[in-house]
Amino acid sequence: MTSRSSQATARTSSEARAVARTQTLLKGKDGIGTVRRTTLPGGLRVVTEALPSVRSATFGIWAHVGSRDETPSLGGATHYLEHLLFKGTKKRSALDISAALDAVGGEMNAFTAKEYTCYYARVLDTDLPLAIDVVCDMLTGSLILQEDVDAERGVILEEIAMTEDDPGDCVHDLFAHTMFGDTPLGRPVLGTVDTVNALTADRIRRFYKKHYDPTHLVVAAAGNIDHATVVRQVRRAFEKAGALSRTDAVPTPPRDGSRALRTAGKVDLLSRRTEQAHVVLGMPGLARTDDRRWALGVLNTALGGGMSSRLFQEVREKRGLAYSVYSYTSSFADTGLFGVYAGCRPNQVHDVLKICRSELDRVASEGLSDEEIRRAVGQLSGSTVLGLEDTGALMNRIGKSELCWGSQMSVDEMLARISAVTPDEVRAVAADVLGQRPSLSVIGPLKDKQADRLHEAVS
Amino acid sequence: MTSRSSQATARTSSEARAVARTQTLLKGKDGIGTVRRTTLPGGLRVVTEALPSVRSATFGIWAHVGSRDETPSLGGATHYLEHLLFKGTKKRSALDISAALDAVGGEMNAFTAKEYTCYYARVLDTDLPLAIDVVCDMLTGSLILQEDVDAERGVILEEIAMTEDDPGDCVHDLFAHTMFGDTPLGRPVLGTVDTVNALTADRIRRFYKKHYDPTHLVVAAAGNIDHATVVRQVRRAFEKAGALSRTDAVPTPPRDGSRALRTAGKVDLLSRRTEQAHVVLGMPGLARTDDRRWALGVLNTALGGGMSSRLFQEVREKRGLAYSVYSYTSSFADTGLFGVYAGCRPNQVHDVLKICRSELDRVASEGLSDEEIRRAVGQLSGSTVLGLEDTGALMNRIGKSELCWGSQMSVDEMLARISAVTPDEVRAVAADVLGQRPSLSVIGPLKDKQADRLHEAVS
Numbered sequence: 032m033t034s035r036s037s038q039a040t041a042r043t044s045s046e047a048r049a050v051a052r053t054q055t056l057l058k059g060k061d062g063i064g065t066v067r068r069t070t071l072p073g074g075l076r077v078v079t080e081a082l083p084s085v086r087s088a089t090f091g092i093w094a095h096v097g098s099r100d101e102t103p104s105l106g107g108a109t110h111y112l113e114h115l116l117f118k119g120t121k122k123r124s125a126l127d128i129s130a131a132l133d134a135v136g137g138e139m140n141a142f143t144a145k146e147y148t149c150y151y152a153r154v155l156d157t158d159l160p161l162a163i164d165v166v167c168d169m170l171t172g173s174l175i176l177q178e179d180v181d182a183e184r185g186v187i188l189e190e191i192a193m194t195e196d197d198p199g200d201c202v203h204d205l206f207a208h209t210m211f212g213d214t215p216l217g218r219p220v221l222g223t224v225d226t227v228n229a230l231t232a233d234r235i236r237r238f239y240k241k242h243y244d245p246t247h248l249v250v251a252a253a254g255n256i257d258h259a260t261v262v263r264q265v266r267r268a269f270e271k272a273g274a275l276s277r278t279d280a281v282p283t284p285p286r287d288g289s290r291a292l293r294t295a296g297k298v299d300l301l302s303r304r305t306e307q308a309h310v311v312l313g314m315p316g317l318a319r320t321d322d323r324r325w326a327l328g329v330l331n332t333a334l335g336g337g338m339s340s341r342l343f344q345e346v347r348e349k350r351g352l353a354y355s356v357y358s359y360t361s362s363f364a365d366t367g368l369f370g371v372y373a374g375c376r377p378n379q380v381h382d383v384l385k386i387c388r389s390e391l392d393r394v395a396s397e398g399l400s401d402e403e404i405r406r407a408v409g410q411l412s413g414s415t416v417l418g419l420e421d422t423g424a425l426m427n428r429i430g431k432s433e434l435c436w437g438s439q440m441s442v443d444e445m446l447a448r449i450s451a452v453t454p455d456e457v458r459a460v461a462a463d464v465l466g467q468r469p470s471l472s473v474i475g476p477l478k479d480k481q482a483d484r485l486h487e488a489v490s
Numbered sequence: 491m492t493s494r495s496s497q498a499t500a501r502t503s504s505e506a507r508a509v510a511r512t513q514t515l516l517k518g519k520d521g522i523g524t525v526r527r528t529t530l531p532g533g534l535r536v537v538t539e540a541l542p543s544v545r546s547a548t549f550g551i552w553a554h555v556g557s558r559d560e561t562p563s564l565g566g567a568t569h570y571l572e573h574l575l576f577k578g579t580k581k582r583s584a585l586d587i588s589a590a591l592d593a594v595g596g597e598m599n600a601f602t603a604k605e606y607t608c609y610y611a612r613v614l615d616t617d618l619p620l621a622i623d624v625v626c627d628m629l630t631g632s633l634i635l636q637e638d639v640d641a642e643r644g645v646i647l648e649e650i651a652m653t654e655d656d657p658g659d660c661v662h663d664l665f666a667h668t669m670f671g672d673t674p675l676g677r678p679v680l681g682t683v684d685t686v687n688a689l690t691a692d693r694i695r696r697f698y699k700k701h702y703d704p705t706h707l708v709v710a711a712a713g714n715i716d717h718a719t720v721v722r723q724v725r726r727a728f729e730k731a732g733a734l735s736r737t738d739a740v741p742t743p744p745r746d747g748s749r750a751l752r753t754a755g756k757v758d759l760l761s762r763r764t765e766q767a768h769v770v771l772g773m774p775g776l777a778r779t780d781d782r783r784w785a786l787g788v789l790n791t792a793l794g795g796g797m798s799s800r801l802f803q804e805v806r807e808k809r810g811l812a813y814s815v816y817s818y819t820s821s822f823a824d825t826g827l828f829g830v831y832a833g834c835r836p837n838q839v840h841d842v843l844k845i846c847r848s849e850l851d852r853v854a855s856e857g858l859s860d861e862e863i864r865r866a867v868g869q870l871s872g873s874t875v876l877g878l879e880d881t882g883a884l885m886n887r888i889g890k891s892e893l894c895w896g897s898q899m900s901v902d903e904m905l906a907r908i909s910a911v912t913p914d915e916v917r918a919v920a921a922d923v924l925g926q927r928p929s930l931s932v933i934g935p936l937k938d939k940q941a942d943r944l945h946e947a948v949s
Contacts, residue, residue: 084543084544085543085879086875086878086879087876087879117797118807125807126798126803126807128797129796129797129798129802129807130798130865132797133796133797133798133799133865133868133869134798134864134865134868134869134872135868135869135872136868136869136870136871136872136873136874136875136876137872137876138873138876139797153876154872154876155872155875155876158872181810182807182808182809182810183810184810185809185810185811186806186810186812186813187813188835189766189810189811189812189813189814189833189834189835190813192765192766192833192835193658193765193766193813193814193833195765196656196657196658196764196765196766196768196833197655197656197658198655199652199655199656304763305655306651306652306654306655307648307651307652307655309655337588337592338576338587338588338591338592338598339585339588339589339592339593340592343588344585347645348577348584348585348588348641349641350641350644351640351641351642351643351644351645351648352644352648353645353648354645354646354648354649354652355648355652374648374651374652374655375648376647376648376651405593406589406592406593409592409593409594409595410592410593410594410595411595412595413593413594413595413596413613413614413617414595414597415595416545416595416614417546417595417596417597417612417613417614419545420544420545420546420879420881421880422879
């Protein structure tokens with residue numbers, strides 16, 4: 032993403048305070064769509080987008096650490112740490128943290144992914160100072176006490192067990208393992224029972240200290256907010272915690288690297304006594320910065336992104352073989368995945384796989400019709416604009432952009448990129464991505480003969 | 491709910507057209523919160539709430555039919571019909587229906603509950619006429635062809651299998667059966683494999699004809715809309731289908747009745763090879779119209795509605811025994827349920843149940859602290875106000891209110907009712923509801939000895 036219309040407005044608030052640098056990254060219209068960034072001394076970035084038509088605000092902090100930053104023996108540490116940040120700080124107990132936001136009807140939560148971790152709270156605009164104070168306190172002042180590590184271990188083991196009980200979710204973890212093997216991107220975000228049991232308070236504290244430096248953090252706020260006020264409150268909270276003392280620190284740049292993923296023709300079956308077989312058929316996709324991602328987005332939407340998509344029509348609408356069938360893309364700094372998910376009763380799994388594979392092959396060789404492309408462009412554009420009314424979605428977009436691209440893109444530019452996708456570009460990316468030999472992950476009660484036949488889908 | 495500040499504005503648009511009656515049910519401030527209702531000849535109600543600060547709109551049609559209207563042999567017919575309304579009309583194929591909304595990035599979906607069915611589309615305001623045209627066409631002109639019934643049967647059987655694979659969802663169906671037994675409220679909305687296999691196109695068509703009369707429907711729209719324009723477009727669509735010809739028809743009133751639910755001390759165990767045991771411990775709750783529902787809402791929030799709630803603190807925060815633990819209420823016209831859900835590994839199920847039961851008993855006898863009540867009131871109030879920015883939530887509120895109460899309540903009045911709840915009222919409703927002997931539903935891999943001990947939780 033590119034940074035447009037920027038303007039540096041350095042200011043010094045007192046002799047003792049180092050300079051903060053503020054830029055207008057995107058200039059909106061009618062007070063909407065303006066995105067500003069201030070880089071505080073200590074290397075902490077604060078990005079905001081004002082949406083004055085709402086009465087709410089979402090405040091989040093993104094940490095530049097995910098499960099791919101874990102060594103094998105640290106498996107699950109990023110996610111474990113995310114839980115522990117809710118367990119108490121020098122100023123607040125776990126109950127104080129949750130009660131503060133509950134008392135105003137706020138929604139506070141967090142999520143850990145392979146390349147980042149995000150903590151956020153959605154509140155009424157009048158409660159934004161409270162949300163800022165609590166979330167900043169969690170990020171800068173968590174204690175990570177032995178007793179909390181012990182109690183929370185049980186919660187995380189339950190979360191792992193809960194995920195195991197949801198095969199439609201679990202099969203995506205299996206697919207990552209099929210494609211990336213025993214590497215950081217191939218291992219589960221939650222860790223395993225063994226790695227979680229082996230993690231100590233001391234190791235998690237070191238992990239926290241290393242990865243939650245302000246240079247690795249991006250603060251993002253969206254909604255009925257004022258940029259300067261948010262910056263002032265965040266700065267005060269971080270300074271109180273002594274977290275902005277390295278005045279010459281600079282923000283960590285986005286991840287980069289180019290990783291060649293070449294997994295092809297692999298089949299993994301996890302035998303389970305489920306009612307449905309849950310399958311993901313897929314191949315290497317595109318890295319987050321790949322220019323072909325706009326064409327792949329259109330392709331993905333037309334192939335398996337809605338009720339009018341090819342896969343939905345062929346598998347569900349015409350033949351009634353599945354309730355849930357869709358395609359998806361996931362992108363990382365240096366690589367990505369393209370996958371098709373379906374859940375169906377075991378005796379239908381070969382029919383479903385055959386149809387999915389045949390559609391993948393057909394689109395790889397023929398591309399899409401103009402009508403399909405027109406519809407997919409409309410679908411992506413419409414849902415992009417509809418997403419603008421949700422302060423949580425806005426906060427996610429600007430926070431993730433800052434962390435992963437180091438820049439922002441306006442909605443108008445996104446819409447222009449989507450609309451500019453040509454049938455030739457779609458054909459080219461379909462040939463590149465869908466033309467690769469797929470791999471397959473399955474969870475279900477398949478017996479020997481059925482299991483042997485799974486290879487047909489990837490041959 | 492009570493209808494305030496109403497104003498009848500009858501008008502006749504032409505000699506041939508019967509009179510439509512329009513009332514302002516709630517008068518908002520600054521153009522926000524005004525709810526209007528027009529009753530069209532044919533007995534069709536149209537309710538709208540304008541929110542001019544957004545650029546989107548959600549349009550929905552509620553049908554006054556749910557799975558509790560099914561005889562045993564019609565089990566699943568309401569939900570089956572919901573699927574079939576997406577399969578084609580005189581004017582549109584299934585692909586035409588889905589492509590129309592996909593092409594503009596709209597979200598179209600439907601849900602079937604025990605007492606109603608709702609079809610809706612969320613779109614940009616400029617696409618509202620399209621959404622109205624498509625959804626009205628589905629409701630009035632669906633063909634229910636034999637071949638579509640056959641193809642969709644497979645989809646529904648897959649949906650049943652998918653639900654079976656999600657024990658945390660499935661246990662709520664089991665709990666309804668534990669409490670209501672083999673009655674319309676106790677049977678699953680989806681039906682069973684047997685009842686779904688037995689349903690014929692002819693029976694579903696008769697069910698459609700009987701239950702989708704305009705007198706049983708409520709049209710609801712919220713967002714950047716104009717009431718008169720929505721009414722005109724809906725009227726045109728229904729008139730084209732010949733659906734408003736019975737000019738003397740009057741809308742169906744809300745369901746009523748008083749049903750005494752007395753299930754107590756029952757234990758149902760569904761043995762499954764899952765990782766977690768999924769439990770619901772609960773008792774009869776309150777009917778939708780019960781005046782004590784505001785106090786029960788506060789009680790439910792404090793007991794198991796957030797991270798600072800009693801159950802979350804006792805089960806998860808202090809002891810790490812579960813990842814997911816919460817309480818909930820569900821209300822019907824004449825009865826209701828109060829339940830506590832937890833998912834935990836099987837060797838911990840007795841500890842978890844003991845803690846949950848002991849908190850239920852303690853609150854039944856002692857009520858809540860003033861601090862807990864203050865926090866729960868804040869939580870309910872804040873989340874109510876935060877919900878106002880979502881046109882989908884607004885559409886749900888006004889549509890469901892019209893169908894289930896026959897009236898509307900302003901957000902200000904809801905906030906006043908929540909704030910007015912006293913510690914004495916909470917103590918009284920806690921004694922009434924939580925003081926009842928609970929019943930228990932469990933899905934999990936419990937063996938004989940563990941299974942026998944389950945009775946301790948309900949003794």
